[in-house]
Amino acid sequence: MTSASAPPKGNFLDRNHYLLRRLHSLTGVVPIGVFLIVHLVTNSSVVWGLLAHGDKGHAGVETFQHEVNFIHSLPALLLIEVFGLWLPIAFHSVLGVYYAMTARPNNKDYPYQDNWRYTLQRISGYVGVLFIFYHVATLRWGWTFLVPGGTQWTAEHAASTLAMALRGHETDVTLAGLMVAAFYMAGVSLLVFHLANGLWTAAITWGVTVSAAAQRRWGHVCLLIGAGLMLAAWSAVIGFMTLDPAEARQVELRMLAPESAPGTDP
Amino acid sequence: MTTAPVTNPQPRGAQRPRTIRFRIERCDGPGKPARWEAFDVPVEPGANVISCLQWIAANPVTIEGKRTTPVVWDSGCLEEVCGACTMRVNGRVRQSCTALIENLLAAGVTEVTLQPMSKFPVVRDLFVDRQRFFNDLKRAKAWVPIDGTYNLGAGPREKPADQAERYVLSTCMTCGCCLDACPQYKKEEDAKEWDQSFVGAAVISQVRLFNEHPTGAALKPERLDFMASIGGVSDCGNAQNCVKVCPKEIPLTESIAAIGRAVSIHRIKQFFGVRD
Ligand code: SF4
Ligand code: SF4
Ligand code: FES
Numbered sequence: 001m002t003s004a005s006a007p008p009k010g011n012f013l014d015r016n017h018y019l020l021r022r023l024h025s026l027t028g029v030v031p032i033g034v035f036l037i038v039h040l041v042t043n044s045s046v047v048w049g050l051l052a053h054g055d056k057g058h059a060g061v062e063t064f065q066h067e068v069n070f071i072h073s074l075p076a077l078l079l080i081e082v083f084g085l086w087l088p089i090a091f092h093s094v095l096g097v098y099y100a101m102t103a104r105p106n107n108k109d110y111p112y113q114d115n116w117r118y119t120l121q122r123i124s125g126y127v128g129v130l131f132i133f134y135h136v137a138t139l140r141w142g143w144t145f146l147v148p149g150g151t152q153w154t155a156e157h158a159a160s161t162l163a164m165a166l167r168g169h170e171t172d173v174t175l176a177g178l179m180v181a182a183f184y185m186a187g188v189s190l191l192v193f194h195l196a197n198g199l200w201t202a203a204i205t206w207g208v209t210v211s212a213a214a215q216r217r218w219g220h221v222c223l224l225i226g227a228g229l230m231l232a233a234w235s236a237v238i239g240f241m242t243l244d245p246a247e248a249r250q251v252e253l254r255m256l257a258p259e260s261a262p263g264t265d266p
Numbered sequence: 267m268t269t270a271p272v273t274n275p276q277p278r279g280a281q282r283p284r285t286i287r288f289r290i291e292r293c294d295g296p297g298k299p300a301r302w303e304a305f306d307v308p309v310e311p312g313a314n315v316i317s318c319l320q321w322i323a324a325n326p327v328t329i330e331g332k333r334t335t336p337v338v339w340d341s342g343c344l345e346e347v348c349g350a351c352t353m354r355v356n357g358r359v360r361q362s363c364t365a366l367i368e369n370l371l372a373a374g375v376t377e378v379t380l381q382p383m384s385k386f387p388v389v390r391d392l393f394v395d396r397q398r399f400f401n402d403l404k405r406a407k408a409w410v411p412i413d414g415t416y417n418l419g420a421g422p423r424e425k426p427a428d429q430a431e432r433y434v435l436s437t438c439m440t441c442g443c444c445l446d447a448c449p450q451y452k453k454e455e456d457a458k459e460w461d462q463s464f465v466g467a468a469v470i471s472q473v474r475l476f477n478e479h480p481t482g483a484a485l486k487p488e489r490l491d492f493m494a495s496i497g498g499v500s501d502c503g504n505a506q507n508c509v510k511v512c513p514k515e516i517p518l519t520e521s522i523a524a525i526g527r528a529v530s531i532h533r534i535k536q537f538f539g540v541r542d
Binding site: 010014017018019021022102103104105106108109110112114115117118119121201204205206207208209210211212215 | 354357358447449450451452462464494495496498500501502503504505506507509510511517519520522523524525526527528529530533
Protein backbone atom coordinates (compact mmCIF):
# COMPACT_ATOMS: atom_id res chain seq x y z
CA MET A 1 0.00 0.00 0.00
CA THR A 2 1.48 3.34 -0.98
CA SER A 3 1.84 6.02 1.64
CA ALA A 4 -0.77 8.77 1.61
CA SER A 5 1.90 11.44 1.67
CA ALA A 6 3.76 10.26 -1.42
CA PRO A 7 4.66 13.46 -3.29
CA PRO A 8 2.57 13.89 -6.45
CA LYS A 9 4.47 13.38 -9.70
CA GLY A 10 4.44 15.30 -12.95
CA ASN A 11 4.89 18.92 -13.98
CA PHE A 12 3.89 22.02 -12.04
CA LEU A 13 0.30 21.93 -13.31
CA ASP A 14 -0.12 18.26 -12.37
CA ARG A 15 1.44 18.63 -8.94
CA ASN A 16 -0.79 21.55 -8.02
CA HIS A 17 -3.79 20.32 -9.92
CA TYR A 18 -6.32 20.62 -7.12
CA LEU A 19 -5.08 23.98 -5.82
CA LEU A 20 -5.13 25.49 -9.31
CA ARG A 21 -8.59 24.14 -10.00
CA ARG A 22 -9.90 25.66 -6.79
CA LEU A 23 -8.14 28.98 -7.42
CA HIS A 24 -9.67 28.96 -10.88
CA SER A 25 -13.11 28.53 -9.33
CA LEU A 26 -12.44 31.11 -6.61
CA THR A 27 -11.13 33.84 -8.93
CA GLY A 28 -14.26 33.43 -11.03
CA VAL A 29 -16.38 34.44 -8.04
CA VAL A 30 -13.98 36.81 -6.25
CA PRO A 31 -12.77 39.16 -7.60
CA ILE A 32 -14.04 38.70 -11.18
CA GLY A 33 -17.68 37.91 -10.44
CA VAL A 34 -18.01 40.62 -7.82
CA PHE A 35 -16.37 43.11 -10.15
CA LEU A 36 -18.70 42.21 -13.01
CA ILE A 37 -21.72 42.85 -10.80
CA VAL A 38 -20.37 46.25 -9.69
CA HIS A 39 -19.36 47.11 -13.25
CA LEU A 40 -22.79 46.32 -14.70
CA VAL A 41 -24.61 48.18 -11.95
CA THR A 42 -22.37 51.21 -12.57
CA ASN A 43 -22.81 51.16 -16.32
CA SER A 44 -26.53 50.63 -16.26
CA SER A 45 -26.69 53.86 -14.23
CA VAL A 46 -27.13 55.58 -17.59
CA VAL A 47 -30.63 54.08 -17.45
CA TRP A 48 -31.41 53.80 -13.74
CA GLY A 49 -29.99 57.26 -13.14
CA LEU A 50 -32.59 58.53 -15.56
CA LEU A 51 -35.33 56.55 -13.83
CA ALA A 52 -34.23 57.71 -10.37
CA HIS A 53 -34.00 61.40 -11.34
CA GLY A 54 -36.42 61.38 -14.24
CA ASP A 55 -37.28 65.05 -13.78
CA LYS A 56 -33.83 66.04 -15.06
CA GLY A 57 -33.33 65.27 -18.75
CA HIS A 58 -29.69 64.15 -18.62
CA ALA A 59 -29.72 62.45 -15.25
CA GLY A 60 -28.43 59.22 -16.81
CA VAL A 61 -25.28 60.83 -18.13
CA GLU A 62 -24.76 62.69 -14.86
CA THR A 63 -25.19 59.63 -12.66
CA PHE A 64 -22.83 57.60 -14.84
CA GLN A 65 -20.22 60.38 -14.89
CA HIS A 66 -20.55 60.64 -11.12
CA GLU A 67 -19.88 56.89 -10.73
CA VAL A 68 -16.90 57.03 -13.08
CA ASN A 69 -15.47 60.01 -11.21
CA PHE A 70 -15.75 58.08 -7.98
CA ILE A 71 -13.88 55.07 -9.43
CA HIS A 72 -11.19 57.32 -10.85
CA SER A 73 -10.77 59.03 -7.49
CA LEU A 74 -9.66 55.74 -5.90
CA PRO A 75 -6.02 55.80 -4.83
CA ALA A 76 -3.56 53.56 -6.69
CA LEU A 77 -6.17 52.71 -9.30
CA LEU A 78 -3.63 51.10 -11.61
CA LEU A 79 -2.43 48.77 -8.83
CA ILE A 80 -6.01 47.77 -8.05
CA GLU A 81 -6.63 47.15 -11.73
CA VAL A 82 -3.51 45.07 -12.29
CA PHE A 83 -3.67 42.90 -9.18
CA GLY A 84 -7.39 42.93 -8.52
CA LEU A 85 -8.58 42.53 -12.09
CA TRP A 86 -6.21 42.00 -14.96
CA LEU A 87 -4.07 39.30 -13.36
CA PRO A 88 -7.05 37.35 -11.94
CA ILE A 89 -8.85 37.63 -15.29
CA ALA A 90 -5.74 36.47 -17.16
CA PHE A 91 -5.31 33.56 -14.72
CA HIS A 92 -8.98 32.55 -14.97
CA SER A 93 -8.91 32.86 -18.78
CA VAL A 94 -5.70 30.96 -19.46
CA LEU A 95 -6.54 28.07 -17.13
CA GLY A 96 -10.17 28.14 -18.25
CA VAL A 97 -9.26 27.76 -21.90
CA TYR A 98 -6.78 25.02 -20.98
CA TYR A 99 -9.49 23.13 -19.03
CA ALA A 100 -12.17 23.78 -21.64
CA MET A 101 -9.96 22.17 -24.26
CA THR A 102 -10.35 18.85 -22.41
CA ALA A 103 -14.12 18.90 -23.01
CA ARG A 104 -15.75 16.48 -25.44
CA PRO A 105 -19.23 17.97 -25.88
CA ASN A 106 -21.90 15.40 -26.77
CA ASN A 107 -25.07 17.45 -26.91
CA LYS A 108 -26.42 15.67 -29.96
CA ASP A 109 -26.75 12.33 -28.18
CA TYR A 110 -27.49 13.79 -24.74
CA PRO A 111 -29.54 16.95 -25.38
CA TYR A 112 -30.27 17.63 -21.71
CA GLN A 113 -30.57 21.19 -20.52
CA ASP A 114 -27.71 20.72 -18.05
CA ASN A 115 -25.51 19.41 -20.84
CA TRP A 116 -26.25 22.53 -22.92
CA ARG A 117 -25.32 24.68 -19.93
CA TYR A 118 -22.04 22.78 -19.76
CA THR A 119 -21.25 23.42 -23.43
CA LEU A 120 -22.45 27.02 -23.33
CA GLN A 121 -20.25 27.66 -20.28
CA ARG A 122 -17.22 26.76 -22.39
CA ILE A 123 -18.35 28.71 -25.47
CA SER A 124 -19.16 31.77 -23.36
CA GLY A 125 -15.70 31.46 -21.83
CA TYR A 126 -13.99 31.53 -25.22
CA VAL A 127 -16.10 34.43 -26.52
CA GLY A 128 -15.83 36.20 -23.17
CA VAL A 129 -12.02 36.19 -23.31
CA LEU A 130 -12.10 37.79 -26.78
CA PHE A 131 -14.72 40.32 -25.73
CA ILE A 132 -12.96 41.37 -22.53
CA PHE A 133 -9.70 41.75 -24.41
CA TYR A 134 -11.34 43.95 -27.04
CA HIS A 135 -13.23 45.91 -24.40
CA VAL A 136 -10.20 46.64 -22.21
CA ALA A 137 -7.80 47.18 -25.12
CA THR A 138 -9.98 49.72 -26.87
CA LEU A 139 -11.48 51.63 -23.96
CA ARG A 140 -8.83 51.32 -21.26
CA TRP A 141 -5.54 50.91 -23.14
CA GLY A 142 -6.55 53.25 -25.95
CA TRP A 143 -6.09 50.91 -28.91
CA THR A 144 -8.23 53.27 -30.95
CA PHE A 145 -7.31 51.62 -34.25
CA LEU A 146 -9.78 48.88 -33.24
CA VAL A 147 -12.61 51.37 -32.66
CA PRO A 148 -14.69 52.40 -35.66
CA GLY A 149 -14.40 56.17 -35.89
CA GLY A 150 -11.26 55.96 -33.78
CA THR A 151 -12.91 57.30 -30.63
CA GLN A 152 -10.65 57.61 -27.61
CA TRP A 153 -12.56 56.87 -24.39
CA THR A 154 -11.82 59.30 -21.54
CA ALA A 155 -12.93 59.25 -17.93
CA GLU A 156 -13.93 62.94 -18.09
CA HIS A 157 -16.31 62.29 -20.98
CA ALA A 158 -17.28 58.79 -19.95
CA ALA A 159 -20.76 58.61 -21.46
CA SER A 160 -20.24 60.61 -24.67
CA THR A 161 -17.04 58.83 -25.73
CA LEU A 162 -18.53 55.43 -24.88
CA ALA A 163 -21.61 56.23 -26.94
CA MET A 164 -19.41 57.23 -29.85
CA ALA A 165 -17.41 54.00 -29.61
CA LEU A 166 -20.64 51.99 -29.76
CA ARG A 167 -22.18 54.07 -32.57
CA GLY A 168 -19.06 54.44 -34.67
CA HIS A 169 -19.67 58.16 -35.27
CA GLU A 170 -20.48 61.35 -33.40
CA THR A 171 -23.80 62.09 -35.10
CA ASP A 172 -24.63 58.84 -36.88
CA VAL A 173 -24.82 55.14 -36.21
CA THR A 174 -22.51 53.44 -38.73
CA LEU A 175 -22.55 49.82 -39.80
CA ALA A 176 -19.19 49.23 -38.10
CA GLY A 177 -20.63 50.86 -35.00
CA LEU A 178 -23.63 48.54 -35.11
CA MET A 179 -21.29 45.57 -35.32
CA VAL A 180 -19.38 46.75 -32.27
CA ALA A 181 -22.65 47.25 -30.40
CA ALA A 182 -23.84 43.78 -31.44
CA PHE A 183 -20.54 42.32 -30.23
CA TYR A 184 -21.06 44.11 -26.92
CA MET A 185 -24.60 42.74 -26.66
CA ALA A 186 -23.40 39.18 -27.31
CA GLY A 187 -20.30 39.58 -25.14
CA VAL A 188 -22.07 40.89 -22.05
CA SER A 189 -24.94 38.40 -22.40
CA LEU A 190 -22.56 35.45 -22.59
CA LEU A 191 -20.50 36.78 -19.69
CA VAL A 192 -23.60 37.21 -17.52
CA PHE A 193 -24.59 33.63 -18.35
CA HIS A 194 -21.04 32.50 -17.57
CA LEU A 195 -21.16 34.16 -14.16
CA ALA A 196 -24.66 32.95 -13.21
CA ASN A 197 -23.91 29.39 -14.30
CA GLY A 198 -20.47 29.59 -12.72
CA LEU A 199 -22.02 30.58 -9.40
CA TRP A 200 -24.28 27.56 -9.65
CA THR A 201 -21.50 25.08 -10.43
CA ALA A 202 -19.08 26.64 -7.96
CA ALA A 203 -21.50 25.70 -5.19
CA ILE A 204 -21.27 22.06 -6.33
CA THR A 205 -17.52 22.21 -6.84
CA TRP A 206 -16.94 23.48 -3.32
CA GLY A 207 -19.56 21.14 -1.91
CA VAL A 208 -21.83 23.92 -0.62
CA THR A 209 -24.92 22.49 -2.32
CA VAL A 210 -24.78 18.72 -1.94
CA SER A 211 -28.34 17.42 -2.25
CA ALA A 212 -30.13 17.61 -5.58
CA ALA A 213 -32.85 19.72 -3.90
CA ALA A 214 -30.26 22.20 -2.61
CA GLN A 215 -28.70 22.39 -6.08
CA ARG A 216 -32.14 23.13 -7.53
CA ARG A 217 -32.88 25.85 -4.98
CA TRP A 218 -29.52 27.53 -5.49
CA GLY A 219 -30.15 27.21 -9.23
CA HIS A 220 -33.25 29.37 -8.86
CA VAL A 221 -31.27 31.98 -6.97
CA CYS A 222 -28.59 31.98 -9.69
CA LEU A 223 -31.31 32.33 -12.31
CA LEU A 224 -32.60 35.43 -10.52
CA ILE A 225 -29.10 36.89 -10.20
CA GLY A 226 -28.51 36.17 -13.88
CA ALA A 227 -31.81 37.74 -14.95
CA GLY A 228 -31.10 40.89 -12.94
CA LEU A 229 -27.58 41.21 -14.35
CA MET A 230 -28.83 40.54 -17.85
CA LEU A 231 -31.30 43.41 -17.46
CA ALA A 232 -28.50 45.68 -16.25
CA ALA A 233 -26.17 44.60 -19.06
CA TRP A 234 -28.72 45.10 -21.81
CA SER A 235 -29.90 48.44 -20.50
CA ALA A 236 -26.29 49.62 -20.33
CA VAL A 237 -25.49 48.68 -23.94
CA ILE A 238 -28.80 49.92 -25.31
CA GLY A 239 -28.63 53.02 -23.12
CA PHE A 240 -25.23 54.08 -24.48
CA MET A 241 -26.12 52.98 -28.01
CA THR A 242 -29.08 55.35 -28.09
CA LEU A 243 -27.38 58.26 -26.34
CA ASP A 244 -26.72 61.44 -28.30
CA PRO A 245 -22.95 61.96 -27.86
CA ALA A 246 -23.13 65.72 -28.52
CA GLU A 247 -25.77 66.30 -25.84
CA ALA A 248 -23.98 64.02 -23.39
CA ARG A 249 -20.80 66.01 -24.02
CA GLN A 250 -22.54 69.23 -23.03
CA VAL A 251 -23.68 67.64 -19.77
CA GLU A 252 -20.16 66.42 -19.05
CA LEU A 253 -18.66 69.84 -19.83
CA ARG A 254 -21.13 71.43 -17.43
CA MET A 255 -20.07 68.93 -14.75
CA LEU A 256 -16.40 69.76 -15.41
CA ALA A 257 -16.92 73.52 -15.43
CA PRO A 258 -17.43 74.25 -11.70
CA GLU A 259 -14.02 72.75 -10.99
CA SER A 260 -12.10 74.78 -13.58
CA ALA A 261 -14.00 77.99 -12.88
CA PRO A 262 -15.72 77.86 -9.52
CA GLY A 263 -18.65 80.19 -9.07
CA THR A 264 -19.25 80.78 -12.76
CA ASP A 265 -22.14 78.37 -13.07
CA PRO A 266 -24.36 79.91 -15.76
CA MET B 267 -58.22 -38.13 -18.80
CA THR B 268 -59.18 -36.20 -21.86
CA THR B 269 -56.68 -34.67 -24.20
CA ALA B 270 -57.35 -31.16 -25.27
CA PRO B 271 -57.38 -30.68 -29.04
CA VAL B 272 -54.08 -29.29 -30.25
CA THR B 273 -54.58 -25.75 -31.51
CA ASN B 274 -52.10 -23.59 -33.25
CA PRO B 275 -50.80 -21.25 -30.54
CA GLN B 276 -51.76 -17.66 -31.35
CA PRO B 277 -48.89 -15.25 -31.01
CA ARG B 278 -49.44 -12.88 -28.10
CA GLY B 279 -50.67 -9.49 -29.19
CA ALA B 280 -53.06 -8.96 -32.04
CA GLN B 281 -50.75 -8.05 -34.90
CA ARG B 282 -48.23 -10.32 -36.58
CA PRO B 283 -44.53 -9.86 -35.81
CA ARG B 284 -43.06 -6.78 -37.45
CA THR B 285 -39.68 -6.43 -38.97
CA ILE B 286 -37.31 -3.89 -37.54
CA ARG B 287 -34.12 -2.72 -39.19
CA PHE B 288 -30.99 -2.87 -37.07
CA ARG B 289 -27.93 -0.85 -38.07
CA ILE B 290 -24.91 -2.11 -36.25
CA GLU B 291 -21.44 -0.57 -36.03
CA ARG B 292 -19.07 -3.48 -36.37
CA CYS B 293 -15.36 -3.93 -35.86
CA ASP B 294 -13.33 -7.11 -36.28
CA GLY B 295 -10.87 -6.41 -33.49
CA PRO B 296 -8.67 -3.85 -31.75
CA GLY B 297 -7.20 -1.42 -34.25
CA LYS B 298 -9.42 -2.65 -37.08
CA PRO B 299 -11.62 -0.15 -38.93
CA ALA B 300 -15.29 0.17 -38.05
CA ARG B 301 -18.01 -0.54 -40.61
CA TRP B 302 -21.79 -0.52 -40.61
CA GLU B 303 -24.04 -3.47 -41.40
CA ALA B 304 -27.82 -3.57 -41.44
CA PHE B 305 -30.16 -6.46 -40.62
CA ASP B 306 -33.91 -6.84 -40.81
CA VAL B 307 -35.07 -8.67 -37.71
CA PRO B 308 -38.60 -10.03 -37.16
CA VAL B 309 -39.64 -8.65 -33.80
CA GLU B 310 -41.72 -10.84 -31.49
CA PRO B 311 -43.76 -9.30 -28.70
CA GLY B 312 -41.51 -8.77 -25.69
CA ALA B 313 -38.35 -8.72 -27.78
CA ASN B 314 -35.36 -6.77 -26.53
CA VAL B 315 -32.08 -5.79 -28.18
CA ILE B 316 -30.32 -8.93 -26.94
CA SER B 317 -33.00 -11.28 -28.29
CA CYS B 318 -32.70 -9.52 -31.64
CA LEU B 319 -28.91 -9.94 -31.50
CA GLN B 320 -29.49 -13.64 -30.84
CA TRP B 321 -31.68 -13.78 -33.94
CA ILE B 322 -28.95 -12.07 -35.97
CA ALA B 323 -26.36 -14.51 -34.60
CA ALA B 324 -28.52 -17.35 -35.93
CA ASN B 325 -29.21 -15.58 -39.26
CA PRO B 326 -26.19 -13.41 -40.01
CA VAL B 327 -27.43 -12.13 -43.36
CA THR B 328 -27.40 -8.40 -44.09
CA ILE B 329 -30.21 -6.55 -45.86
CA GLU B 330 -28.21 -6.86 -49.08
CA GLY B 331 -28.47 -10.64 -48.72
CA LYS B 332 -24.75 -10.96 -47.92
CA ARG B 333 -23.78 -13.62 -45.40
CA THR B 334 -21.56 -12.16 -42.68
CA THR B 335 -20.07 -13.15 -39.34
CA PRO B 336 -22.39 -13.19 -36.31
CA VAL B 337 -22.35 -9.93 -34.36
CA VAL B 338 -20.45 -10.23 -31.08
CA TRP B 339 -21.79 -8.73 -27.86
CA ASP B 340 -21.28 -9.18 -24.13
CA SER B 341 -23.97 -10.01 -21.60
CA GLY B 342 -24.48 -11.80 -18.32
CA CYS B 343 -27.49 -11.46 -16.09
CA LEU B 344 -30.05 -10.32 -18.69
CA GLU B 345 -31.84 -8.41 -15.92
CA GLU B 346 -29.88 -5.16 -15.63
CA VAL B 347 -27.75 -6.06 -12.65
CA CYS B 348 -24.36 -6.95 -14.17
CA GLY B 349 -23.82 -4.13 -16.66
CA ALA B 350 -22.00 -6.34 -19.16
CA CYS B 351 -24.43 -5.70 -22.01
CA THR B 352 -23.98 -1.90 -21.95
CA MET B 353 -23.83 -0.36 -25.44
CA ARG B 354 -25.15 2.65 -27.31
CA VAL B 355 -28.71 2.11 -28.51
CA ASN B 356 -29.72 4.88 -30.91
CA GLY B 357 -26.79 6.94 -29.71
CA ARG B 358 -27.62 6.78 -26.02
CA VAL B 359 -25.70 4.50 -23.71
CA ARG B 360 -27.78 1.93 -21.81
CA GLN B 361 -28.19 -1.76 -21.02
CA SER B 362 -29.26 -3.63 -24.14
CA CYS B 363 -30.91 -6.48 -22.19
CA THR B 364 -33.59 -4.13 -20.87
CA ALA B 365 -33.93 -2.15 -24.11
CA LEU B 366 -37.38 -3.46 -25.06
CA ILE B 367 -38.15 -3.02 -28.75
CA GLU B 368 -41.74 -2.06 -27.96
CA ASN B 369 -40.55 0.80 -25.77
CA LEU B 370 -38.14 2.00 -28.44
CA LEU B 371 -40.95 1.93 -30.99
CA ALA B 372 -43.25 3.76 -28.59
CA ALA B 373 -40.60 6.47 -28.40
CA GLY B 374 -41.03 6.97 -32.15
CA VAL B 375 -38.01 5.00 -33.34
CA THR B 376 -38.26 3.18 -36.67
CA GLU B 377 -34.72 1.83 -36.83
CA VAL B 378 -32.42 0.65 -34.08
CA THR B 379 -28.75 1.58 -34.27
CA LEU B 380 -26.33 -0.33 -32.09
CA GLN B 381 -22.83 0.92 -31.37
CA PRO B 382 -20.20 -0.13 -28.85
CA MET B 383 -19.60 2.16 -25.87
CA SER B 384 -17.65 5.21 -27.02
CA LYS B 385 -15.11 5.55 -24.19
CA PHE B 386 -13.65 2.04 -24.01
CA PRO B 387 -11.54 0.11 -26.53
CA VAL B 388 -13.54 -2.28 -28.67
CA VAL B 389 -12.67 -5.95 -28.37
CA ARG B 390 -15.01 -6.89 -31.17
CA ASP B 391 -18.27 -5.45 -32.52
CA LEU B 392 -20.34 -4.41 -29.49
CA PHE B 393 -17.99 -5.97 -26.92
CA VAL B 394 -15.69 -3.49 -25.16
CA ASP B 395 -12.88 -3.73 -22.62
CA ARG B 396 -13.65 -1.79 -19.41
CA GLN B 397 -10.34 -2.58 -17.67
CA ARG B 398 -9.60 1.08 -17.07
CA PHE B 399 -12.77 1.48 -15.01
CA PHE B 400 -11.82 -1.45 -12.76
CA ASN B 401 -8.28 -0.12 -12.50
CA ASP B 402 -9.62 3.25 -11.31
CA LEU B 403 -11.72 1.50 -8.65
CA LYS B 404 -8.51 -0.14 -7.42
CA ARG B 405 -6.74 3.23 -7.37
CA ALA B 406 -9.69 4.55 -5.36
CA LYS B 407 -9.31 1.67 -2.86
CA ALA B 408 -13.00 1.01 -3.27
CA TRP B 409 -13.15 -1.67 -0.59
CA VAL B 410 -13.46 -2.13 3.17
CA PRO B 411 -10.05 -3.09 4.63
CA ILE B 412 -10.63 -6.07 6.91
CA ASP B 413 -7.69 -8.29 6.01
CA GLY B 414 -5.33 -8.97 8.90
CA THR B 415 -3.74 -11.58 11.12
CA TYR B 416 -6.27 -11.51 13.94
CA ASN B 417 -10.01 -11.33 14.44
CA LEU B 418 -11.13 -7.70 14.35
CA GLY B 419 -14.34 -8.46 16.23
CA ALA B 420 -17.76 -7.08 15.49
CA GLY B 421 -18.06 -3.99 13.31
CA PRO B 422 -19.33 -0.66 14.65
CA ARG B 423 -23.06 -0.12 15.09
CA GLU B 424 -24.86 1.37 12.13
CA LYS B 425 -27.57 4.01 12.01
CA PRO B 426 -30.33 2.96 9.60
CA ALA B 427 -30.25 6.41 7.99
CA ASP B 428 -26.54 6.08 7.14
CA GLN B 429 -27.10 2.59 5.88
CA ALA B 430 -29.95 3.78 3.66
CA GLU B 431 -27.80 6.57 2.21
CA ARG B 432 -25.06 4.09 1.36
CA TYR B 433 -27.40 1.42 0.03
CA VAL B 434 -28.24 3.24 -3.18
CA LEU B 435 -24.54 4.00 -3.78
CA SER B 436 -23.77 0.31 -3.37
CA THR B 437 -26.10 -0.64 -6.24
CA CYS B 438 -23.56 0.54 -8.82
CA MET B 439 -22.91 -2.32 -11.24
CA THR B 440 -19.84 -0.75 -12.94
CA CYS B 441 -21.73 -0.62 -16.21
CA GLY B 442 -19.95 2.58 -17.24
CA CYS B 443 -23.02 4.45 -18.59
CA CYS B 444 -22.12 7.49 -16.48
CA LEU B 445 -18.60 7.47 -17.95
CA ASP B 446 -19.71 7.03 -21.54
CA ALA B 447 -22.15 9.96 -21.40
CA CYS B 448 -19.75 12.28 -19.56
CA PRO B 449 -18.26 15.05 -21.74
CA GLN B 450 -15.23 15.19 -19.44
CA TYR B 451 -14.46 11.45 -19.64
CA LYS B 452 -12.01 10.71 -22.43
CA LYS B 453 -11.36 7.49 -24.29
CA GLU B 454 -7.81 6.42 -23.44
CA GLU B 455 -6.48 3.66 -25.67
CA ASP B 456 -3.06 3.86 -24.03
CA ALA B 457 -3.00 2.50 -20.47
CA LYS B 458 -0.16 4.90 -19.66
CA GLU B 459 -2.63 7.78 -19.87
CA TRP B 460 -5.09 6.21 -17.44
CA ASP B 461 -3.80 7.97 -14.34
CA GLN B 462 -3.86 11.38 -16.06
CA SER B 463 -7.45 11.25 -17.20
CA PHE B 464 -10.73 12.02 -15.40
CA VAL B 465 -11.98 8.97 -13.50
CA GLY B 466 -15.68 9.76 -13.87
CA ALA B 467 -18.75 9.83 -11.66
CA ALA B 468 -18.99 6.14 -10.69
CA VAL B 469 -15.50 6.11 -9.13
CA ILE B 470 -16.19 9.36 -7.24
CA SER B 471 -19.44 7.87 -5.96
CA GLN B 472 -17.66 4.69 -4.83
CA VAL B 473 -15.14 6.81 -2.93
CA ARG B 474 -18.10 8.34 -1.10
CA LEU B 475 -19.61 4.90 -0.44
CA PHE B 476 -16.47 3.50 1.17
CA ASN B 477 -15.52 6.72 2.97
CA GLU B 478 -18.93 6.72 4.63
CA HIS B 479 -18.57 3.10 5.70
CA PRO B 480 -17.45 3.12 9.37
CA THR B 481 -14.70 0.55 8.74
CA GLY B 482 -13.99 1.62 5.17
CA ALA B 483 -13.27 5.13 6.48
CA ALA B 484 -9.83 3.88 7.59
CA LEU B 485 -8.66 4.53 4.03
CA LYS B 486 -10.42 7.89 3.68
CA PRO B 487 -7.25 10.07 3.61
CA GLU B 488 -5.75 7.99 0.82
CA ARG B 489 -8.98 8.03 -1.17
CA LEU B 490 -9.25 11.81 -0.80
CA ASP B 491 -5.63 12.27 -1.90
CA PHE B 492 -6.54 10.27 -4.98
CA MET B 493 -9.62 12.44 -5.52
CA ALA B 494 -7.49 15.60 -5.22
CA SER B 495 -5.01 14.44 -7.84
CA ILE B 496 -5.20 15.02 -11.58
CA GLY B 497 -8.17 13.12 -12.97
CA GLY B 498 -9.97 13.40 -9.63
CA VAL B 499 -13.18 15.12 -8.61
CA SER B 500 -12.07 18.59 -9.69
CA ASP B 501 -12.01 17.50 -13.35
CA CYS B 502 -15.81 17.14 -13.34
CA GLY B 503 -17.43 19.84 -15.47
CA ASN B 504 -20.92 19.65 -13.92
CA ALA B 505 -22.70 18.66 -17.11
CA GLN B 506 -24.74 16.20 -15.00
CA ASN B 507 -25.26 13.72 -17.83
CA CYS B 508 -24.00 10.99 -15.51
CA VAL B 509 -26.94 11.17 -13.14
CA LYS B 510 -29.43 11.13 -16.01
CA VAL B 511 -28.09 8.01 -17.68
CA CYS B 512 -27.36 5.96 -14.54
CA PRO B 513 -29.74 2.97 -14.75
CA LYS B 514 -29.57 2.56 -10.97
CA GLU B 515 -30.59 6.18 -10.34
CA ILE B 516 -27.59 6.69 -8.12
CA PRO B 517 -27.42 10.36 -7.01
CA LEU B 518 -24.06 10.83 -8.70
CA THR B 519 -24.10 14.64 -8.68
CA GLU B 520 -24.69 14.58 -4.93
CA SER B 521 -21.70 12.27 -4.56
CA ILE B 522 -19.61 14.65 -6.66
CA ALA B 523 -20.57 17.60 -4.44
CA ALA B 524 -20.03 15.57 -1.25
CA ILE B 525 -16.55 14.49 -2.38
CA GLY B 526 -15.78 18.05 -3.56
CA ARG B 527 -16.55 19.24 -0.05
CA ALA B 528 -14.60 16.38 1.59
CA VAL B 529 -11.51 17.06 -0.52
CA SER B 530 -11.64 20.81 0.24
CA ILE B 531 -11.77 20.09 3.98
CA HIS B 532 -9.08 17.42 3.64
CA ARG B 533 -6.74 19.84 1.85
CA ILE B 534 -7.34 22.65 4.35
CA LYS B 535 -6.63 20.25 7.22
CA GLN B 536 -3.43 19.11 5.49
CA PHE B 537 -2.41 22.75 5.06
CA PHE B 538 -2.71 23.30 8.81
CA GLY B 539 -1.12 19.95 9.58
CA VAL B 540 -4.27 18.43 11.11
CA ARG B 541 -4.64 14.68 10.72
CA ASP B 542 -7.80 13.44 9.02
S1 SF4 C 1 -21.44 15.98 -13.72
FE1 SF4 C 1 -19.27 15.58 -13.93
S2 SF4 C 1 -19.10 13.38 -13.93
FE2 SF4 C 1 -21.25 13.86 -14.36
S3 SF4 C 1 -21.38 13.88 -16.59
FE3 SF4 C 1 -20.95 15.94 -15.90
S4 SF4 C 1 -18.74 16.20 -16.00
FE4 SF4 C 1 -19.22 14.02 -16.05
S1 SF4 D 1 -22.90 4.80 -11.26
FE1 SF4 D 1 -24.66 4.07 -12.44
S2 SF4 D 1 -24.11 4.46 -14.57
FE2 SF4 D 1 -22.26 4.61 -13.40
S3 SF4 D 1 -21.34 2.59 -13.50
FE3 SF4 D 1 -22.56 2.64 -11.65
S4 SF4 D 1 -24.56 1.87 -12.23
FE4 SF4 D 1 -23.48 2.37 -14.11
S1 FES E 1 -26.85 -8.55 -19.26
FE1 FES E 1 -26.47 -7.88 -17.18
S2 FES E 1 -27.16 -5.85 -17.31
FE2 FES E 1 -27.73 -6.57 -19.27
